[in-house]
Amino acid sequence: MFANIDTDNSGTATYYELKTGLARLGSKLTEAEVKQLMETADVDGYGTIEYIEFITATMLRHRLERDEHLHKAFHHFAKDNSG
Incomplete structure (x- = not known):
């Protein structure tokens, strides 16, 4: 994905x-x-x-999305709100 974004092959991506x-x-x-x-x-x-910044941001976003899904799943099954 990064290689597709870095069109000038500089190793960095501009805005x-x-x-x-x-x-x-x-x-x-x-x-x-x-x-x-x-x-x-x-x-x-x-x-x-x-x-490396791109990879770090991608991994962080993936982790946040996964944590959000876990949180939603937990609350779906924890019907009595006991935690």
């Missing part, structure tokens, strides 16, 4: 590359969401996302 790459891959993120993703993933503050 423009991220925005157009995600759209090309079928993402429905809004402009504000892409900006937020860029700001969150750009840990070193250089204005680009390096491969």
